[in-house]
């Protein structure tokens with residue numbers, strides 16, 4: 296990564312301070328991310344309905360008929376579901392990794408546009424997509440691992456729900472309802488991952504591009520709407536140095552605390 300001084304390139308009178316417009320999260324990326332996860336969860340849910348519920352149903356019928364021995368729910372019921380989840384998790388991860396790549400490209404363009412707008416300079420010669428390769432590799436690993444644990448979690452939830460229902464002798468209708476609740480939980484988790492990871496990506500990219508340009512401090516910018524948490528509202532307009540603890544949760548910079556939509560506006564000092 297080529298490090299450069301954006302202040303030197305822009306050449307303004309000494310003592311001038313200019314804030315770069317912040318590059319915001321793109322909501323369509325969050326939506327695409329969530330869609331990839333939802334598609335994975337929906338297919339796991341439908342296989343559960345098509346292959347596991349019928350097994351449970353016949354188990355319950357046999358129990359009612361009081362035959363001598365009937366097989367209770369066991370691990371063999373879930374092998375196919377786990378295999379499907381593994382396969383779907385790889386597909387979802389690939390889709391998400393493409394989204395991260397595209398977002399990084401979009402961010403590079405947007406960052407260059409902010410420099411042009413605020414300072415009238417062209418960064419084409421000093422900024423490139425390759426600058427982000429190392430970071431993206433780490434981001435891809437982080438996202439892949441989150442998606443993998445989401446897939447494993449849903450299979451585990453199905454398995455535990457079926458066992459618990461079987462032991463309690465619940466009806467198929469009750470089992471369906473319990474599974475629906477579990478799928479609701481994993482869907483909310485998928486939504487949170489999509490929102491949180493796109494926001495973290497954007498926040499990381501803002502920091503990387505600013506630090507690359509020799510920008511050492513930033514001002515905290517909230518979304519200025521009713522959803523901003525009071526703690527972050529009180530930080531709006533504060534100036535921090537990159538790497539310095541902020542007043543947010545764990546001293547994190549904007550966009551890093553869970554569900555945080557705040558942004559860092561880089562301050563270019565001449």
Ligand SMILES: [Zn+2]
Nearest residue numbers: 527555556557
């Ligand atoms: Zn925030």
